[in-house]
Amino acid sequence: MFLIVVVGAACLVILAERSPLAAGEQRGELSVAELMADDTADVAIVDSAWFLPVGEERPALHALQGRLEVPRSEMQRSNYGFPLYKYFPGFSVDFVTVDGYLVPADRSIIINPGNWSLILSPGRVWSEPGDGGRSRASFPFTLGSPPDRQFTGGEAHNGVATFVFDDESVSSLRFQITQETAPDGDIFDMWGQAPMEYEPRAVRGVDELADAFAAEIATEMPIQPWSDLEEPYGGDELDTFTAGLAPEEVSAAGIVVDGVLYLQPSVTRHGDYPYPRQMQHAGMSISKSIGAGVAMLWLAERYGEAVFDARIADYLEVTAAHDGWSDVTFADVLDMATGVGDNAPDRLPYDVDANETGPNYVDFYLAETTEAKLEAAFAAANYSWGPGEVLRYTSAQTFVLAAAMEAYLESREGPDADLWERLSEEVFRPIGVHHMTMMQVADGDGGGVVPLMASGLRLTVDDVGKIVTLLQNGGSYDGRQLLHEGRLREALCRTGEPTGLPSGKSFEFGDQAYHASFWSLPYRTREGALFQVPFMSGAGGNTIFLAPNGVSTFVFTDAGRDTYSLNSPAVAEAIRPYPSEGLDSVSLIASGLWSGGNIFFVVLALAVVGVGALLTWWALRRRSRSRSADL
Numbered sequence: 001m002f003l004i005v006v007v008g009a010a011c012l013v014i015l016a017e018r019s020p021l022a023a024g025e026q027r028g029e030l031s032v033a034e035l036m037a038d039d040t041a042d043v044a045i046v047d048s049a050w051f052l053p054v055g056e057e058r059p060a061l062h063a064l065q066g067r068l069e070v071p072r073s074e075m076q077r078s079n080y081g082f083p084l085y086k087y088f089p090g091f092s093v094d095f096v097t098v099d100g101y102l103v104p105a106d107r108s109i110i111i112n113p114g115n116w117s118l119i120l121s122p123g124r125v126w127s128e129p130g131d132g133g134r135s136r137a138s139f140p141f142t143l144g145s146p147p148d149r150q151f152t153g154g155e156a157h158n159g160v161a162t163f164v165f166d167d168e169s170v171s172s173l174r175f176q177i178t179q180e181t182a183p184d185g186d187i188f189d190m191w192g193q194a195p196m197e198y199e200p201r202a203v204r205g206v207d208e209l210a211d212a213f214a215a216e217i218a219t220e221m222p223i224q225p226w227s228d229l230e231e232p233y234g235g236d237e238l239d240t241f242t243a244g245l246a247p248e249e250v251s252a253a254g255i256v257v258d259g260v261l262y263l264q265p266s267v268t269r270h271g272d273y274p275y276p277r278q279m280q281h282a283g284m285s286i287s288k289s290i291g292a293g294v295a296m297l298w299l300a301e302r303y304g305e306a307v308f309d310a311r312i313a314d315y316l317e318v319t320a321a322h323d324g325w326s327d328v329t330f331a332d333v334l335d336m337a338t339g340v341g342d343n344a345p346d347r348l349p350y351d352v353d354a355n356e357t358g359p360n361y362v363d364f365y366l367a368e369t370t371e372a373k374l375e376a377a378f379a380a381a382n383y384s385w386g387p388g389e390v391l392r393y394t395s396a397q398t399f400v401l402a403a404a405m406e407a408y409l410e411s412r413e414g415p416d417a418d419l420w421e422r423l424s425e426e427v428f429r430p431i432g433v434h435h436m437t438m439m440q441v442a443d444g445d446g447g448g449v450v451p452l453m454a455s456g457l458r459l460t461v462d463d464v465g466k467i468v469t470l471l472q473n474g475g476s477y478d479g480r481q482l483l484h485e486g487r488l489r490e491a492l493c494r495t496g497e498p499t500g501l502p503s504g505k506s507f508e509f510g511d512q513a514y515h516a517s518f519w520s521l522p523y524r525t526r527e528g529a530l531f532q533v534p535f536m537s538g539a540g541g542n543t544i545f546l547a548p549n550g551v552s553t554f555v556f557t558d559a560g561r562d563t564y565s566l567n568s569p570a571v572a573e574a575i576r577p578y579p580s581e582g583l584d585s586v587s588l589i590a591s592g593l594w595s596g597g598n599i600f601f602v603v604l605a606l607a608v609v610g611v612g613a614l615l616t617w618w619a620l621r622r623r624s625r626s627r628s629a630d631l
Contacts, residue, residue: 027054032131035164035171045176045191048271051138051160053126060125060135062167064097066200070173072115079188088175088192089115089143094203097125098210102137105209107435109144116143116157119437119458121278122213131164138162142280143177144458154439154456155182156282158251160274163196170198179268181251181282181556183540189269219432221465223277226264229255229575237574240567242555251281251556252461257575261465276461281556283457284538288398290467291438291453293491293517295405295423296334297475300484302426303412308487312400315407319375324382332387333401334516336394337501339387342380347390350504355380355394364396370443370450373399391501391514395454399441402453420451427482431466461554468544468552491516492546493532500532502588510586522586523569529582533569541565547572548579
């Protein structure tokens with residue numbers, strides 16, 4: 001049965017995995033002789049198209065089932081900024097061929113202490129007439145941040161590998177990594193060729209693996225090329241979607257509307273990426289929304305929205321040297337408004353990112369256990385105001401919330417409950433998100449783990465499409481309510497009232513705000529209606545916008561620039577009109593702003609506004625008198 005399903009869906013997948021080389025062209029790179037060579041020191045990086053079929057493509061001549069083993073081996077690199085991580089991590093994993101696909105049995109994060117972590121994804125098998133009776137295979141993979149470099153946000157370096165094989169043996173493995181979601185200068189190519197061993201054997205659970213893969217293929221979101229949008233919706237707005245970004249700076253950019261994902265080409269520094277659907281993207285702080293935010297919405301749906309009012313101190317041992325955490329709720333942390341922090345002790349002027357730097361920030365990300373991370377997070381000082389009043393974006397406190405949610409779940413389901421696994425089981429897998437990974441933090445005692453949540457998420461465009469569809473549908477899927485509808489509506493600024501705490505960033509139509517792990521950008525439509533458009537944001541310029549017209553847009557990039565994403569609400573409106581009724585204004589004031597020394601700033605601001613209004617009135621009156629005199 002699963003073969004029928006796979007064949008039916010394969011046509012759509014292979015559309016995005018066809019070599020752009022001219023029909024009839026002979027293979028000029030990655031020949032059998034190159035891949036079988038013993039001397040691999042002088043291999044060069046090539047156009048990514050050579051990792052796909054070239055010329056006359058035929059079905060694979062052999063089936064592969066068994067263990068592939070590649071040793072840790074030194075890679076060539078275009079930049080040696082981090083020489084400790086110049087080694088391809090290697091792997092020993094079972095693979096099987098399933099109706100033209102090459103499927104790894106292990107698609108979790110393979111951790112390699114002191115080196116890159118590794119995620120393997122499904123690829124393809126085929127044959128070409130000039131390969132001397134051998135079959136070919138290629139597959140995508142991702143190198144991720146090592147465990148001791150969590151402060152990079154779980155970056156993702158995407159590569160592709162290839163080899164030739166028969167029933168008993170394989171060639172060396174040729175690989176290259178030419179694209180990434182990685183801010184802060186971690187932008188470089190890596191490539192090499194490593195010896196590989198093949199142990200043909202019956203893979204345990206192969207039928208279940210094949211059935212699961214068939215189900216995965218059957219639920220893939222339809223992907224259409226970006227050009228399909230250009231004819232019906234072409235115009236200035238659509239053309240500016242990724243304006244200002246070089247094509248090779250964009251890992252993936254697309255629009256999700258009516259269950260279809262329209263995807264721009266995934267350009268690397270050496271040709272288009274052969275497997276755009278399988279490309280892993282580092283979520284960076286998007287992890288806070290899809291991780292912590294969605295987890296809270298799931299807990300609220302399962303156990304009641306009172307979980308938002310649960311106190312951190314009731315579920316964790318707070319080691320802070322002050323009582324600032326006493327009344328902090330789960331909702332306060334999700335809002336980034338705990339009232340606890342080290343830097344920018346005054347409410348005004350706004351300094352939202354004050355706590356995303358400094359010794360405690362570094363100590364938190366360098367800490368390798370749950371206990372050590374919590375200790376670093378609780379080492380922060382206490383502000384003069386209380387929780388729920390002022391926005392202070394603090395990644396370490398998102399992990400505090402993750403640990404508290406883990407403890408809350410254990411109090412409900414027992415000590416063996418695993419937050420990320422339960423969230424995957426109850427929310428992500430039902431909507432077809434099967435292999436999205438999150439960096440995990442060990443408790444240090446050989447027990448369980450806590451999902452990082454502050455960053456560390458890696459996801460594909462297929463994952464993005466399904467998750468935004470769930471959120472746009474009010475947290476409901478296939479007739480089941482997976483997320484708390486009311487709290488989700490509030491998080492997405494769809495209550496009809498201005499929502500969230502101000503960030504201090506003001507735009508033409510009002511204040512940018514933050515609420516329940518989502519940012520929002522004020523936007524006035526062509527018809528004059530005003531909205532807060534919610535979005536998720538990650539370091540380096542990664543954004544996912546959820547417009548109130550049901551259109552979602554996303555961009556993953558390593559450009560390190562955020563401003564280009566501001567046109568996303570207008571791009572969404574170019575696809576479909578917004579609702580006719582919006583907000584009266586998006587003018588937000590931080591709670592408790594009138595207390596303490598901040599009253600001076602508030603009075604000063606009101607005075608400036610008042611003087612401005614008076615001068616405007618005076619100028620208009622003079623103009624009116626002048627016109628009367630002329631008449």
